[in-house]
Amino acid sequence: xxxxxxxxxxxxxxxxxxxxxxxxxxxxxxxxxxxxxxxxxxxxxxxxxxxxxxxxxxxxxxxxxxxxxxxxxxxxxxxxxxxxxxxxxxxxxxxxxxxxxxxxxxxxxxxxxxxxxxxxxxxxxxxxxxxxxxxxxxxxxxxxxxxxxxxxxxxxxxxxxxxxxxxxx
Amino acid sequence: xxxxxxxxxxxxxxxxxxxxxxxxxxxxxxxxxxxxxxxxxxxxxxxxxxxxxxxxxxxxxxxxxxxxxxxxxxxxxxxxxxxxxxxxxxxxxxxxxxxxxxxxxxxxxxxxxxxxxxxxxxxxxxxxxxxxxxxxxxxxxxxxxxxxxxxxxxxxxxxxxxxxxxxxxxxxxxxxxxxxxxxxxxxxxxxxxxxxxxxxxxxxxxxxxxxxxxxxxxxxxxxxxxxxxxxxxxxxxxxxxxxxxxxxxxxxxxxxxxxxxxxxxxxxxxxxxxxxxxxxxxxxxxxxxxxxxxxxxxxxxxxxxxxxxxxxxxxxxxxxxxxxxxxxx
Numbered sequence: 001x002x003x004x005x006x007x008x009x010x011x012x013x014x015x016x017x018x019x020x021x022x023x024x025x026x027x028x029x030x031x032x033x034x035x036x037x038x039x040x041x042x043x044x045x046x047x048x049x050x051x052x053x054x055x056x057x058x059x060x061x062x063x064x065x066x067x068x069x070x071x072x073x074x075x076x077x078x079x080x081x082x083x084x085x086x087x088x089x090x091x092x093x094x095x096x097x098x099x100x101x102x103x104x105x106x107x108x109x110x111x112x113x114x115x116x117x118x119x120x121x122x123x124x125x126x127x128x129x130x131x132x133x134x135x136x137x138x139x140x141x142x143x144x145x146x147x148x149x150x151x152x153x154x155x156x157x158x159x160x161x162x163x164x165x166x167x168x169x
Numbered sequence: 170x171x172x173x174x175x176x177x178x179x180x181x182x183x184x185x186x187x188x189x190x191x192x193x194x195x196x197x198x199x200x201x202x203x204x205x206x207x208x209x210x211x212x213x214x215x216x217x218x219x220x221x222x223x224x225x226x227x228x229x230x231x232x233x234x235x236x237x238x239x240x241x242x243x244x245x246x247x248x249x250x251x252x253x254x255x256x257x258x259x260x261x262x263x264x265x266x267x268x269x270x271x272x273x274x275x276x277x278x279x280x281x282x283x284x285x286x287x288x289x290x291x292x293x294x295x296x297x298x299x300x301x302x303x304x305x306x307x308x309x310x311x312x313x314x315x316x317x318x319x320x321x322x323x324x325x326x327x328x329x330x331x332x333x334x335x336x337x338x339x340x341x342x343x344x345x346x347x348x349x350x351x352x353x354x355x356x357x358x359x360x361x362x363x364x365x366x367x368x369x370x371x372x373x374x375x376x377x378x379x380x381x382x383x384x385x386x387x388x389x390x391x392x393x394x395x396x397x398x399x400x401x402x403x404x405x406x407x408x409x410x411x412x413x414x415x416x417x418x419x420x421x422x423x424x425x426x427x428x429x430x431x432x433x434x435x436x437x438x439x440x441x442x443x444x445x446x447x448x449x450x451x452x453x454x455x456x457x458x459x460x461x462x463x464x465x466x467x468x469x470x471x472x473x474x475x476x477x478x479x480x481x482x483x484x485x486x487x488x489x490x491x492x493x494x495x496x497x498x
Contacts, residue, residue, distance in 0.1 A: 001172055020175045043205050044272055056274040062204045066175050067219050114270060122249040125265040131254045147405035148269020
């Protein structure tokens with residue numbers, strides 16, 4: 001059944017009529033011409049659909065559009081500052097951190113939000129002491145924290161240093 | 170996906186009243202499991218009552234040293250909370266071992282408790298499944314079951330509960346606070362989940378329309394020395410084959426107190442009371458830990474392809490307890 005909803009995406013309010021079943025991913029791709037977010041598995045298992053909801057990374061394929069009307073949503077299209085790439089985008093290019101590129105928007109959105117989690121001191125499964133105030137972001141930490149983003153081309157060997165470089169600056 | 174109506178609740182009473190009027194309806198939290206099950210055709214609610222924005226997103230200290238966790242608190246926020254990390258590291262670790270960063274940012278505390286089994290037959294509507302379609306049979310007994318239950322199963326269902334968080338919470342004697350059509354009640358987590366028996370379609374003792382509002386974790390001073398260990402088919406982002414939540418209180422080489430629970434082995438998070446009984450008052454050494462693990466797994470009834478879990482569970486119990494005992498020295 002159709003309902004009118006308003007989504008706030010990359011700083012703009014967009015009003016549209018959707019079926020209640022519409023996921024945020026389908027609203028972005030099929031209705032709002034924001035095709036940067038990709039549909040891989042459509043079951044929350046691959047991370048290709050990752051967007052930022054109120055600054056936090058989330059799988060847009062499992063988020064119902066109607067349930068996220070009061071959130072600030074950022075997609076890969078909203079990361080760059082005009083023609084100036086986001087540092088994570090630039091680092092992925094510099095490190096050749098992709099092959100086919102299908103998972104890349106999700107990888108980049110995920111990595112941007114992941115670094116904020118690290119800044120806030122969030123521990124991970126591989127953090128030795130979860131009670132410690134600070135996290136040392138080594139390669140094992142990056143791999144664990146990025147495990148929700150699969151790369152079928154297995155560009156991980158370049159994705160990890162691409163992220164590490166941004167983390168170090 | 171079946172069509173459904175969507176309503177956003179303003180308060181718990183309203184949410185409960187709205188759902189109580191629709192027998193084929195469900196509460197929507199983060200949606201990470203429910204929306205997926207709706208896509209698969211496993212869940213077919215005609216009404217979703219969105220409770221994700223109800224004012225249950227606080228983590229607060231209780232008098233006496235416990236913590237109250239609102240049902241809408243995201244899994245990621247709970248895992249990162251300083252109180253939880255310091256007082257209950259096993260709970261933080263359990264949460265961090267589950268799913269992915271993206272999913273933990275959506276998933277709620279209440280929803281995590283109520284997630285459904287990932288048994289392949291339950292998730293595949295072309296197959297029989299007593300949990301999804303009561304009386305249709307359980308192909309898992311003869312089919313793919315290396316990930317399924319070794320304890321407490323029935324001829325009707327050998328599903329395992331998938332939550333990591335709930336394993337840590339059951340070890341901590343957590344209490345589930347519920348608002349329902351006939352008022353509020355508090356259910357110990359040890360009594361919240363059911364064994365499958367001949368009604369595997371029911372995972373918990375919740376009645377239709379009952380809404381989880383919070384989880385209370387009582388004080389347990391020695392839980393500062395606790396851990397969650399998880400063994401799975403890949404290093405990250407996978408459900409447990411076996412997991413162990415443990416807190417150990419050792420003084421002068423003797424186990425003064427202990428909390429132990431297993432994940433991935435049964436229809437519910439498995440509180441290991443037999444092992445705990447062996448451990449209390451015994452020397453904190455390898456022999457005791459092996460004896461305790463044997464006592465807990467004595468009742469195991471593995472199938473053709475999951476007998477490895479019996480040995481695995483014993484070893485993970487021993488490893489977790491050994492690590493904690495070494496830290497006590």
